[in-house]
Amino acid sequence: xxxxxxxILVSGASRGIGRAFVxxxxxxxxxxxxxxxxxxxxxxxxxxxxxxxxPIRLDVTDRASISAAIxxxxxxxxxxxxxxxxxxxxxxxxxxxxxEADFAVNFWGALDLTKACLPRLEASKGAVLNMxxxxxxxSMAAIGGYSASKAAAWSMTQALRKELGDxxxxxxxxxxxxxxxxxxxxxxxxxxPPRVVAKxxxxxxxxxTVDSFPDPMAKQAGAAWLNNPRDLEAMFANM
Ligand SMILES: NC(=O)c1ccc[n+]([C@@H]2O[C@H](COP(=O)([O-])OP(=O)(O)OC[C@H]3O[C@@H](n4cnc5c(N)ncnc54)[C@H](OP(=O)(O)O)[C@@H]3O)[C@@H](O)[C@H]2O)c1
Numbered sequence: 001x002x003x004x005x006x007x008i009l010v011s012g013a014s015r016g017i018g019r020a021f022v023x024x025x026x027x028x029x030x031x032x033x034x035x036x037x038x039x040x041x042x043x044x045x046x047x048x049x050x051x052x053x054x055p056i057r058l059d060v061t062d063r064a065s066i067s068a069a070i071x072x073x074x075x076x077x078x079x080x081x082x083x084x085x086x087x088x089x090x091x092x093x094x095x096x097x098x099x100e101a102d103f104a105v106n107f108w109g110a111l112d113l114t115k116a117c118l119p120r121l122e123a124s125k126g127a128v129l130n131m132x133x134x135x136x137x138x139s140m141a142a143i144g145g146y147s148a149s150k151a152a153a154w155s156m157t158q159a160l161r162k163e164l165g166d167x168x169x170x171x172x173x174x175x176x177x178x179x180x181x182x183x184x185x186x187x188x189x190x191x192x193p194p195r196v197v198a199k200x201x202x203x204x205x206x207x208x209t210v211d212s213f214p215d216p217m218a219k220q221a222g223a224a225w226l227n228n229p230r231d232l233e234a235m236f237a238n239m
Contacts, residue, residue, distance in 0.1 A: 001127050001170070004029035007075045011060055011113060012083030015041035016181035020198035021080055026050050028202065035072050036083075045178030059122070066116045076120035078205070081110040082131045086183050088145020088194055099145035106149040111196065112158055127170040129205055130157045134177050134221045138232040140239060161210070172210050174201040176215025192216065 008025050012018040012037035022035050026049070036058035043055035059067040060083050069108035085105035089228035114128055121128065136154035146221045148231045154173070161171040178184060192215035204212030211220035225232040 001078065001209075002028075003078075003202060005031050006077035007032040007034070007073075007124075008080065009034040009036065009056075009073060009076055009117065010080045010082055011036050011058060011109075013037055013046060014039070016183060016189055017176075017179060018080075018082040018148075022046070022049065022053065023081060024195070024198045024202050026052060032075075034076075034088040036069060037119060042168075054060075058113075058122065060113050061104040061107070063112060066112055070116045070120075073117070075124065076117055077124045077126040079114060079117045079126070080129045080131070081113060083109055084131060084183065085144045085149075086143060087204045088185075089143055090141060090147065091144035091148070093207065094145045099148070101188050102146050102149040104151065107152040107156060110153055114160065114164075115208040118164070118167075121169045122167050125168040127172060127205065128160070129174065129201065131173040131201075132157065133172050134218055134232070135236070136175060137222075137225050138229065138236050140236045142239070166226060170194070170210070172201075172205050174204065174210070174212045174214050175218055175222060176201075177215050177221060179215065190217065195198050 003025055008030050010018050010021045013022050014037040022033050025033050032052055034054050034056055037043050038059050043057055046053055046055040052140045055071050057068045059065040085102045088094050088102040132154050133150050135147040136150040157173045164171050176189045176197050178189050179194055179197050181194050197214045200214035213219045221232055
């Protein structure tokens with residue numbers, strides 16, 4: 001799918017990778033970018049970016065918010081499930097509420113938003129891009145709660161790839177490594193700029209590559225996983 005002339009919804013567009021997606025999509029000639037954010041301040045800022053940006057208030061954990069958002073979307077070719085939460089750290093030390101909060105955004109939020117967008121995506125024979133992570137494939141104990149929620153989102157992605165595929169909708173997934181955003185601000189490690197990740201993930205969509213590894217760490221770890229999934233588990237156990 002080529003972005004030029006298309007209508008695209010990006011969840012979690014206030015900052016980080018989501019904001020980078022908005023910029024990359026505009027550069028590629030998107031006709032309309034429905035850029036969603038939770039706060040009025042962020043939607044106001046998004047409105048000022050470009051006339052093609054339609055800012056929409058959206059909390060993906062709130063089904064009333066999803067319903068109110070979707071009626072503002074008149075046509076849709078691509079849904080980017082980018083909104084994400086990382087508050088579930090060690091499974092032993094995190095509260096149940098924290099782990100549930102990650103599942104609410106990373107699994108349920110992405111699934112509920114996809115279902116709400118489905119009639120429009122079926123009409124356009126469009127696509128979904130789910131922002132997953134390397135820790136969807138192998139858990140990292142220090143962020144075990146987040147990892148579990150993203151593993152669930154990976155499983156959901158695979159199931160929807162079949163079910164949505166039968167309806168003419170293609171499901172893409174990207175599996176970044178460490179990206180330089182607020183989400184992992186406190187982690188000291190090499191990180192890729194969000195613009196690079198957004199650009200590479202969109203390149204993969206335009207090339208028809210359904211699973212993409214959009215940064216150097218992702219490419220290396222993804223190759224390890226393809227060679228032997230236990231290699232990635234062992235690699236992450238030592239981080
Ligand atoms: N950073 C990384 O190293 C990394 C690596 C692999 C994958 N990812 C994935 O990439 C995606 C983007 O991450 P990021 O690094 O850009 O994170 P980020 O900088 O923390 O931004 C997260 C975005 O998600 C939004 N969001 C959070 N909860 C939401 C909710 N309930 N409803 C709607 N929006 C919500 C935030 O909105 P507010 O501004 O309102 O909080 C923000 O726009 C996530 O799915 C993440 O899991 C990130």
